[in-house]
Amino acid sequence: MHKQYRKFDKELIKNDFLRRHYECLPFIGEKYEEHHLLLIGESHYVPTNEIPLVNRNDFYDISFDDLGQGEYRKWINTRYVFESRVYEKVNFKCFFSNPATEIARIINQTSNPSFDQKIAAMHEYAFINYFKRPSYNKGKTITELSCKDYYYAYNISKEIIEILKPNHIIFLSKKAYYAFCDLSKNDEQKQEYTLNCVSHPCSIWWNRKRKDGKSARQDFYDFLSVVLK
Numbered sequence: 001m002h003k004q005y006r007k008f009d010k011e012l013i014k015n016d017f018l019r020r021h022y023e024c025l026p027f028i029g030e031k032y033e034e035h036h037l038l039l040i041g042e043s044h045y046v047p048t049n050e051i052p053l054v055n056r057n058d059f060y061d062i063s064f065d066d067l068g069q070g071e072y073r074k075w076i077n078t079r080y081v082f083e084s085r086v087y088e089k090v091n092f093k094c095f096f097s098n099p100a101t102e103i104a105r106i107i108n109q110t111s112n113p114s115f116d117q118k119i120a121a122m123h124e125y126a127f128i129n130y131f132k133r134p135s136y137n138k139g140k141t142i143t144e145l146s147c148k149d150y151y152y153a154y155n156i157s158k159e160i161i162e163i164l165k166p167n168h169i170i171f172l173s174k175k176a177y178y179a180f181c182d183l184s185k186n187d188e189q190k191q192e193y194t195l196n197c198v199s200h201p202c203s204i205w206w207n208r209k210r211k212d213g214k215s216a217r218q219d220f221y222d223f224l225s226v227v228l229k
Contacts, residue, residue, distance in 0.1 A: 102217065168196075
């Protein structure tokens with residue numbers, strides 16, 4: 001276990017779901033506590049041929065270890081996915097690279113950060129996916145969400161937020177953001193963090209300019225310029 005997890009995992013695994021579905025435990029960068037920045041994505045996804053191993057009515061009631069064995073297990077384990085990039089320096093695609101690039105630009109005050117600077121930038125934040133059941137549409141937004149999907153997405157994410165105590169949360173999925181806001185508006189607990197949302201880093205809207213002349217990439221950069229100053 002990497003040392004930055006120890007403080008938080010003691011509380012996180014008290015949650016029955018997170019103890020059973022430890023693939024949903026948050027990735028926490030080594031410098032997370034400098035800025036308390038939490039990024040929230042939409043969901044992991046599984047390869048088409050392995051969907052039957054995961055697509056079960058009792059997904060939320062069983063454990064990660066009860067699911068069938070397959071390559072997908074690496075795809076939906078949040079810590080494995082991030083740690084393979086951060087510690088083993090596996091090449092990463094746009095979902096990892098685009099946010100990391102903007103963070104590296106701010107921290108290193110350069111318009112063209114190196115690969116190592118992008119890797120280091122991933123240590124600046126913690127990350128979870130909002131929806132705990134993975135998508136069955138590879139590379140596409142999660143669909144056919146049930147009431148149970150929304151229930152666990154909100155309540156488990158809320159539990160993680162309460163334990164990590166972020167000062168800033170940025171959603172990297174509008175679907176996840178709207179789902180969270182829809183339920184949190186009825187929550188009487190006071191929010192102790194700033195909340196923002198940008199389009200998915202792999203979507204066309206990451207770089208495409210809107211009518212106001214800005215893009216999601218620019219929004220993300222602007223949000224972080226305040227957080228990381």
